[in-house]
Amino acid sequence: MYRTHTCGELRAANAGQVVTLAGWVQKTRDKGFMVWVDLRDRYGITQLIFDEQRSSQAVFSQAKDLGREYVVQVIGTVIERESKNNNIATGDIEILVSELTVLNTSMVPPFTIEDDTDGGEDIRMKYRYLDIRRNPVRNSLMFRHQVGMEVRNYLSRDGFIEVETPYLIKSTPEGARDFVVPSRMNEGQFYALPQSPQTFKQLLMVGGMDKYFQIVKCFRDEDLRADRQPEFTQIDCEMAFVEQEDILNTFEGLTRHLLKTLKGVEVAEFPRMTYEDAMRRYGNDKPDIRFGMEFGELNEVSQHKDFPVFNSAELVVGIAVPGAAEYTRKEIDALIDWVKRPQIGALGMVYVKYNSDGTLKSSVDKFYDQEDLAKWATATGAKPGDLICVLSGTKNKVRNQLSALRMEMAERLGLRKPDEFAPLWVVDFPLLEWDEENARYHAMHHPFTSPKPEDIELLKTDPGAVRANAYDMVLNGNEIGGGSIRIHDKELQSNMFSLLGFTEEQAEAQFGFLMNAFQYGAPPHGGLAFGFDRLVAILGGQETIRDFIAFPKNNSGRDVMIDAPAAIDKEQLEELHIQLNMKA
Amino acid sequence: MYRTHTCGELRAANAGQVVTLAGWVQKTRDKGFMVWVDLRDRYGITQLIFDEQRSSQAVFSQAKDLGREYVVQVIGTVIERESKNNNIATGDIEILVSELTVLNTSMVPPFTIEDDTDGGEDIRMKYRYLDIRRNPVRNSLMFRHQVGMEVRNYLSRDGFIEVETPYLIKSTPEGARDFVVPSRMNEGQFYALPQSPQTFKQLLMVGGMDKYFQIVKCFRDEDLRADRQPEFTQIDCEMAFVEQEDILNTFEGLTRHLLKTLKGVEVAEFPRMTYEDAMRRYGNDKPDIRFGMEFGELNEVSQHKDFPVFNSAELVVGIAVPGAAEYTRKEIDALIDWVKRPQIGALGMVYVKYNSDGTLKSSVDKFYDQEDLAKWATATGAKPGDLICVLSGTKNKVRNQLSALRMEMAERLGLRKPDEFAPLWVVDFPLLEWDEENARYHAMHHPFTSPKPEDIELLKTDPGAVRANAYDMVLNGNEIGGGSIRIHDKELQSNMFSLLGFTEEQAEAQFGFLMNAFQYGAPPHGGLAFGFDRLVAILGGQETIRDFIAFPKNNSGRDVMIDAPAAIDKEQLEELHIQLNMKA
The missing domain is CATH 2.40.50.140 (Nucleic acid-binding proteins)
Incomplete structure (x- = not known):
């Protein structure tokens, strides 16, 4: 011993x-x-x-x-x-x-093994095994384990069965790019790594498993943005004989349980908001509702004067930033520069200082009088001491921009408190979104999502207006889970594929097995998947997932510790019936 | 609702x-x-x-x-x-x-959805979602879930932390063939899917995680035998600051817990047997000890007469088959044919009927008298009524052959009872095995296994005689788990690689990260991995794993339900910097 x-x-x-x-x-x-x-x-x-x-x-x-x-x-x-x-x-x-x-013995470590290390990101990743010795990283990994155990025990008690679905499956052109695996035994053919176990969990419902879950790795070969990993983990769930309401209740229960047992936080019933409302009130389908600064739409109270910028805009919309009336000219200029950065892309920003004496002072006093500005204050819910920031432009763009500004101001004001948890359901997502570039519809969630029964008729006349039985769980401004009621009817599924531009042959080749399964007594079913990495990070009070993953990859998809990916032997390539095809 | x-x-x-x-x-x-x-x-x-x-x-x-x-x-x-x-x-x-x-509605299913279905294996696999509706399959999958939950909760209570290790790692030439994944972002390079998380779990020990486990998919691109899958699941475990004894106790505790909670079976302390003894007594490193029929070595009592077959043999060895003295001549001939089948490969079989009247009648009465045969009976533990079956030849071959015969006879006699559980530790495996074909040593377990400290000196003089701190858990004649104490010293690990034929450059390129990690305070550590599919099947009272896997692949590595693997688009290949290289 x-x-x-x-x-x-x-x-x-x-x-x-x-x-x-x-x-x-x-x-x-x-x-x-x-x-x-x-x-x-x-x-x-x-x-x-x-x-x-x-x-x-x-x-x-x-x-x-x-x-x-x-x-x-x-x-x-x-x-x-x-x-x-x-x-x-x-x-x-x-x-x-x-x-x-x-x-x-030990050589001198390349960085200090202390809570506040002197090691930069790169060196910490290369020596990840030393980084893991530090309390913050080790605690994050232990917390991840704890969350996983709570999830499994909760779902298991509730009758869910964890079923392992295969990792070597088939590539599908729909959705993100697949990682593929050449088959040695089946010449010229490839497996794909799953982007999610979607079709398998639906087949488990057809198979009568009734309640399925799995904590499972998924793979997407996409260009990596900060805080995205080529392999990531989902809590994947599916239920049969359910309506949307059953699913929302089940997973609201799970999330409430996690908040209570892991964070000691009791949360009330989750508010629900339609996609439409979320976009209108927060310019965002995953609003952070830990704080206010709701959007006030100002078209009616701003397009009656001679200010051409507003008059020509599809949407004029503002937020009241609490206490920011005291911003200096210089600070406001910096804020205007901030919204004009290419990442945000606003052309400018109109502001109104709601002074503590009740007067209103704006950057557009030439066009608007106190009475006008008072109406803006009412619409944005501004109080004396607030700074009203107003953007204008086409609806989608301006909402994005103002949402970014809202989040930035909340960050600056310390309103995004890591120990406060404000969950929310966003429901009634559109079924389809129009892809301008390819002049076709994309499934907003995925091609297996059921339209709302009352909107099915619209599929023929106005597909873009069809709402789906789809929902996201949002926590502190992050989408932590999303799902839908699925199609379980062969006819409807087939129509859906054709709406998405599949020929009958393509649909058959890719998803024939699923549509075939629907002919043998498929029950109504639906489900949801949580992004486990993100869920754990947010519960852990952080916004970046990297320290909650034992061995993450960098933004080029490399594991710098083991130096992967790497070249492989010629013999290996030959066995797999492939050869390299490098650019000159 | x-x-x-x-x-x-x-x-x-x-x-x-x-x-x-x-x-x-x-x-x-x-x-x-x-x-x-x-x-x-x-x-x-x-x-x-x-x-x-x-x-x-x-x-x-x-x-x-x-x-x-x-x-x-x-x-x-x-x-x-x-x-x-x-x-x-x-x-x-x-x-x-x-x-x-x-x-x-449902079309008429292609086979009956009943416990005893009329569907053959192939059609059941193609319509696996219908097969899962049948009680035996669904119950197997639900049992698997239950085993997984028990394992996780037991280990978690014992302080183990489940850590997810990456799936996109690096190909290594040692061991089985890797599945590889071409990288789009790193031209000409490939990830490999893990054959096990071996090096990562060792790095977690270097990182101070102390007790790690993971229920995890692993991948091997090997030619598939019956009941082998290209993707399979392991319960992978590792502990720091432990000796072999600690590990055996920990996982004996886990297995005893599973038997008790899932099967209601209390088992005594697991017997331990050296590899040497297992081979000598059962001709097998995973003996089924639910029944006897131990080997009796007969060299001493059979090589003193003029029977050239035995006199020229390295080993003469027999078993006493209970109650089989009553076999007819015809039945015995059939048994001789059975051992001569190419799968077994014996050249013949000598038998002795130990009649109930105490007389002994053999097929070699010409050479051996009653006194000789009585000694054979003693050596094999035969009692009146038993049939003694004797094989001879080179040691390794004949042990294999007699082990196969022993299992066959046990099967025929109904001694392999699915509701009886006889676990066992086999310890002191050899560190290396000699590969005749390539004239080099292979690691019997893997290259990270530690030699026994007392045998380290032998590494220089007689590597084949070095015993490892390696152990297998055997249950009912199946290896359900195996592991070892690892090397945690850079020098020794480097020697080990060179013994296995790695050049210094190769070792550095493949495992430099691990040897580097050993220079920063690697603790003594060791672990074990259970084959989860097999463990579940055996606990479930079955020998085949297929019904305990939701969506298994067939012997050509194909998923016949979704029809994978499949061809992929030319554009996809191009993005991955590869092209097909098909045989003419």
């Missing part, structure tokens, strides 16, 4: 016991006649003491040679400390060491 | 209630004036009754049109049955239906 106790468990009550500990040298303090060592493992830190008088000469001089991150085993006696350390759980005791074995 | 109750929950106490059920039509019985329907869902079967007198005309005639596997929703009143059915949990009641909605 390498140890009798961990480095996190000894207390004053253990005083007098002879114990064996093992762990890493966090740091040593050498006072000449005495050496203290902080010994660290996953469970905590225990102070070791080596004493010129009480320790043997051999052990004492060994202790003086210990370096950071050496792996040691010690035998010693637990003694109560004279000066206790209340910052750590073992702070009441220390170990007077009688035997010391160096199990492994 | 589609239903108020499932088809498995109504009892006599519910009589009088109006309920809504939904499910599949298992079968209908039409007696003219009355129609009974068995309505099925995951939870059970409930009998519906439609009655010319008590049902409306419309509902009654609808009922007459129902076909097998139609999906229906019914509203009706629970009534107590006159003739109760004790075979099903809901057998005390039936539902007098007042409203019937057909949610979906």
Whole structure:
């Protein structure tokens, strides 16, 4: 046995016991006649003491040679400390060491193994195994485990069965780009890695599994933006004999359970908002409702004067930023520059200072009088002391821009509190979205999503107006889950494919197995998938997922620690019936 | 709401209630004036009754049109049955239906959805979603879920953290063939799918995670034998600061827990057997010890006479088959033919009938007298009534052959009872095995396995004799788990690679990241991986894994349901910087 106790468990009550500990040298303090060592493992830190008088000469001089991150085993006696350390759980005791074995030495680590490391992102990724020794990273990974266990136990208690679906499946042209795997045994053919187990979970419903879930890796070969990974994890769920209401209730229950058990937060019934409303009120289908600053549409109260910018706009819309009336001219100019950055793309910004004396001072006083501006204040819910920021343009663009500004201002004002949780359902998504470039419809969710029964007639006359039985769960401005009631009728599914531009042959080749399955008694069904990485990060109070993934890839899809991907042997390529086709 | 109750929950106490059920039509019985329907869902079967007198005309005639596997929703009143059915949990009641909605029709299924189906393997795989509706398959999948939950909860309670390791990693020439994934963003480079998370779990130990586990898919592109899948699931575990003893105790505890909670079976402490002993006593490193028939080595008592076959053999070895002395000449000849089949490969078999009167009658009476044969009986533990079967040849071959015969006889005698569980640790595996063909050593477990400290000196002089700190858990003649204490020293790991024929450059290119990690304070560590598919199958009392996998692939690695793998678009290939390289 390498140890009798961990480095996190000894207390004053253990005083007098002879114990064996093992762990890493966090740091040593050498006072000449005495050496203290902080010994660290996953469970905590225990102070070791080596004493010129009480320790043997051999052990004492060994202790003086210990370096950071050496792996040691010690035998010693637990003694109560004279000066206790209340910052750590073992702070009441220390170990007077009688035997010391160096199990492994360590070179000096390329960055400090401390909560606030001096290591940059790149070096931390290359030495991820050292990064994981740091509390924030290790705690994030342990928290992820805890969330996973809670999810599994909750769903299992509720009758859900975790079923593993295959990873080597078939490539489909719909959706994102697939990662593919050449088949050695089936010459010229390829598997694809799943973007999600969508069709398999639907087949499990056809198969009568009734309630399915899986915490599962999914893969998308897309250009990586910050905080996107080529492989990511989903909590994938599906239920049979359900309507949208059943699904919302089930997964609201799960999320409420997670918030309560993991964060000690009780949340009320989740508000529900239509996609339409979310776009109108927040310019965003995943609004952060931890704070206000709702949009006020100003067309009616701004297009009656001679201000051509507004008069020619499809939408004039503003928000009241609390307390920002005190912004200086310089600060406001900086804000205007901010909305004009290419990432935001506004052409300018009109502002109104609602002074604390009740007067209104705007950048468009030439066009609008106090009465006009008072109406803007009413529409945006502004109070004295607020700064009203107004953007204008085409509806979709201006909503995006103002939403970005709203989030930025909330960030600056400290309104996006990581320990506050404001979940929300966004419902009634459009079934289709028009793709200008390719002059065709795309499925907004995916091609298996059911239109609302009352909108089915519109499929023939105005497909763009058809609403879907689709829903997103939003938490603190992030979409953490999304799903839909599925089509379970062959005819409707086939119509859907043709609306999406599939020929009958293409639909048959890609999804024939699913449509075939629908002919053998497919039950009504629907489901939802949570983005597990993001869910864990948000519950952990952070917005970036990287520290919640043990071995993440960088923005070029590389694992810099193991240096993958890499070239493979010619023989390997030959066996797989492929060869390289490199650009000159 | 589609239903108020499932088809498995109504009892006599519910009589009088109006309920809504939904499910599949298992079968209908039409007696003219009355129609009974068995309505099925995951939870059970409930009998519906439609009655010319008590049902409306419309509902009654609808009922007459129902076909097998139609999906229906019914509203009706629970009534107590006159003739109760004790075979099903809901057998005390039936539902007098007042409203019937057909949610979906069904074509006639290609095989019967019953416990004993008339469908062959191929058709069941093609329509796997229908196969899953059958109790045996669905129950197997639900059992798998249950095993997974027990494993996770047990390990989690014991302080193990489930950490997800990446699926897109790097190809390594050691071990089985990798599945690879061409990278679009890294021209000419490939990811590999993991054959196991071996190096990552070791890095997690270097990273201080202390106790790791993961239930995880692994991939091997090998030619498929019956009951092998290209993608399979492991319970992968690793611990730091442990010796072999700690690991054996931990996972013996887990397995005992599974047997107790899932099967109600209490097993004693697992016996331990060295690899050497297992080979000598059972001719097999995964012996089934539910029954005896241990090997008796007969060299000493058979090589003193003039029987050249035995005298020239490296090993003469036999087993006593209980009660088989009564085999007829014809039956014995058939047995001899059986061992001479190419799959077994014996050149012949000597037998001794130990008659119930105590006399011994052998096929080699010409060479051996009663006294000789009595010694054979003693060596094989034969009792009157047994048949002693003796094979001879080179040690490894003959052990294999006799092991196969032992298993065959146990099968015939019904000694391999699926509800009996005999676990066992096999320990002290050799570190290396000699590969005749390539004239080099292979790692018997893998290149990260630690030699026994006391054998390390032998590495230089007689590598083949070095024993490893490696162990297998064997259950009922199947290896269900295996692992080892790992090397955690850079020097030793580097020596190991060179013993295995790696040049320094190759070792560095493939595993440099691991050896580098060992320089930063790697703790002693070791672990184990269970084959989850097999474990579940054996706990489920079966030897084939296929029904415990929702969507298995066939022996050509194809998913015949979705028809994968398949050709992909030229554009897709181009994006991935590869092209096909087909044989003419």
